[in-house]
Amino acid sequence: MFPHRLTDSRAFEIARALIEGFDRHYRLFSQTNLEAKARFEAADWHGQQRAQRERIEYYDKRVDEAAERLQREFQAGALKMDVWQQVKLHYIGLLVDHKQPELAETFFNSVTTKILHRSYFHNDFIFVRPAVATEYIESDGPGALPTYRAYYPQQATWRSAWRQMVQDFGLTLPFEDLGRDIDDVAGTLEQVLGAFTPRANFQIQVLSSLFFRNKAAYVVGKVINGFQETPFALPILHGREGLVIDTVLHSEDDLLMLFSYARAYFMVHMDVPSAYVQFLRSLMPRKPRAELYSALGLQKQGKNSFYRDLLYHLRHSTDTFRIAPGIKGMVMLVFDLPSFPFVFKVIKDYYPPQKDTTREQIKGKYLLVKTHDRVGRMADTLEYSNVAFPRARFDDELIAELQKFCPSLLEISDRDGDGQIEVIISHVYIERRMIPLNIYLQEATPAQVAAAVVEYGNAIKDLVAANIFPGDMLWKNFGVTRNGKVVFYDYDEIEYITDCNFRRVPPPRNEEDEMSGEIWYSVGPKDVFPETFGPFLLGNPAVRDVFMAHHADLLDPAFWQGHKERILAGHVHDVFPYEPARRFSVRRAAAAEAAATV
Numbered sequence: 001m002f003p004h005r006l007t008d009s010r011a012f013e014i015a016r017a018l019i020e021g022f023d024r025h026y027r028l029f030s031q032t033n034l035e036a037k038a039r040f041e042a043a044d045w046h047g048q049q050r051a052q053r054e055r056i057e058y059y060d061k062r063v064d065e066a067a068e069r070l071q072r073e074f075q076a077g078a079l080k081m082d083v084w085q086q087v088k089l090h091y092i093g094l095l096v097d098h099k100q101p102e103l104a105e106t107f108f109n110s111v112t113t114k115i116l117h118r119s120y121f122h123n124d125f126i127f128v129r130p131a132v133a134t135e136y137i138e139s140d141g142p143g144a145l146p147t148y149r150a151y152y153p154q155q156a157t158w159r160s161a162w163r164q165m166v167q168d169f170g171l172t173l174p175f176e177d178l179g180r181d182i183d184d185v186a187g188t189l190e191q192v193l194g195a196f197t198p199r200a201n202f203q204i205q206v207l208s209s210l211f212f213r214n215k216a217a218y219v220v221g222k223v224i225n226g227f228q229e230t231p232f233a234l235p236i237l238h239g240r241e242g243l244v245i246d247t248v249l250h251s252e253d254d255l256l257m258l259f260s261y262a263r264a265y266f267m268v269h270m271d272v273p274s275a276y277v278q279f280l281r282s283l284m285p286r287k288p289r290a291e292l293y294s295a296l297g298l299q300k301q302g303k304n305s306f307y308r309d310l311l312y313h314l315r316h317s318t319d320t321f322r323i324a325p326g327i328k329g330m331v332m333l334v335f336d337l338p339s340f341p342f343v344f345k346v347i348k349d350y351y352p353p354q355k356d357t358t359r360e361q362i363k364g365k366y367l368l369v370k371t372h373d374r375v376g377r378m379a380d381t382l383e384y385s386n387v388a389f390p391r392a393r394f395d396d397e398l399i400a401e402l403q404k405f406c407p408s409l410l411e412i413s414d415r416d417g418d419g420q421i422e423v424i425i426s427h428v429y430i431e432r433r434m435i436p437l438n439i440y441l442q443e444a445t446p447a448q449v450a451a452a453v454v455e456y457g458n459a460i461k462d463l464v465a466a467n468i469f470p471g472d473m474l475w476k477n478f479g480v481t482r483n484g485k486v487v488f489y490d491y492d493e494i495e496y497i498t499d500c501n502f503r504r505v506p507p508p509r510n511e512e513d514e515m516s517g518e519i520w521y522s523v524g525p526k527d528v529f530p531e532t533f534g535p536f537l538l539g540n541p542a543v544r545d546v547f548m549a550h551h552a553d554l555l556d557p558a559f560w561q562g563h564k565e566r567i568l569a570g571h572v573h574d575v576f577p578y579e580p581a582r583r584f585s586v587r588r589a590a591a592a593e594a595a596a597t598v
């Protein structure tokens, strides 16, 4: 029950300190997003990647600062319950005209849950549910950009509208040949849209800010005609003689690939992120709001939103958590809820001797993946502390497994005294569920096996391009996504390519060496022998044939060493979130070749 009167003046001061903490966070977050454009134009790829990495840490730093301030100035930990209720009410008041109220609510939760006992973790004190609506917020300051712009082409102005739209982003670098690229974009979309009658509402809507990631800037929008909406994205890259539009992506599936949870977060300058999320949801209605917030670099909002979705799903489902299908991990205990498309991964308390690692090292590897470019090949993870699940929803086999392998992280009790026994896990990673590749290969048709093996090699090559050595490349450590992409998910042995020594197997010194079945050469901690991968991976002849036809180079140390040298020389590889055959340059070259052979 809320207080009828706001009687404690400290409550307002605390609310104000909290909003100041959030506003400082969003200012710094926006600043680095704004600077992404200059980094793109200067082709400062290392700077862009560094900024992407550093931005992830901003939030926790600001939360720590705000919690310290509250303790220092208000001895916040010792305040009574009714004061905290008043803090929340004042805070809601301060959000009335705020442009990022949902993020500010999450920030409030992050700070206060650091200070308050968990008996306060309900809606009277923190924002278990949002309190302030995010619909129809627009930026209105001087020079503010609307969320999106609209263009109304006629048949005759279809191309010039696209041209105008690209020019309105005000990139200062010249394009190599904008007319050529616009012809390609407009021509491709004409084919996609087919013969149609322009309705009264015929228009192109485009988000006002560019989306920056790695070496690309993306224009994101949709073409509307009558009741039909066609999403699109234009990747802008540096070509040989200026900027180029590399292709046009034009379906929901294309955009899902672009915004995949297996890729790094975008940098986008936006005053009203909820409006961006709303627009993006109109392009990808099946994508959870949580993943869109994360893709925009607002990963704590993504985490909060995901947790709300999980609680909601638990209330509306009846199935039980179980050990995840597949080969059990040696360092991770993995479980899932069949009706929910995610897995829960807990670090075991102990591992077999061949796993020479520690909990801290494993956490370090997961953090590395979070902050690294995941190039569409490593699933993003959400990390949670003290997650409580109803005991009644766990099968006994899973409980026994948790008790055996993770006793230090597990509490099973009625901690709230409400008669509900809970399973409380003090540290868990949550990530998208995929079909483990070993299971997929067992069930697949020969054509699917071939495609998956090619994809598997491509996945490893994309990881290599991004300076990641997966460590353990067994099939079971990769998963197949909804759209058939192969993604890596076992991070405990990954290393930077640049930290590894790729070696040839030395010739045996004598016959005894050769026959012994033991390793006769010395192996350093970072030594990798690609020639030895084959026996582990290629027992099945059908798999072996496809693998050797497409990816025999992965068994050659020179392949790995070459990439290591390239990365050390500072070269950042392109990894496209679409098939290379979609690139206009590739299509033009193919067309020219076809014309030449006629």
Ligand SMILES: Nc1ncnc2c1ncn2[C@@H]1O[C@H](COP(=O)(O)OP(=O)(O)OP(=O)(O)O)[C@@H](O)[C@H]1O
Residues within 6 Å of the ligand: 324, 325, 326, 327, 328, 329, 330, 331, 332, 333, 334, 343, 345, 379, 431, 432, 433, 434, 435, 436, 472, 476, 477, 479, 489, 490, 491, 492
């Ligand atoms: N995202 C996922 N989707 C579906 N299944 C998964 C996922 N992540 C893990 N699994 C399942 O859990 C198992 C163990 O996971 P993981 O490979 O991460 O653990 P690990 O202990 O690091 O493994 P290893 O023993 O190879 O080091 C996998 O083999 C797979 O069957």
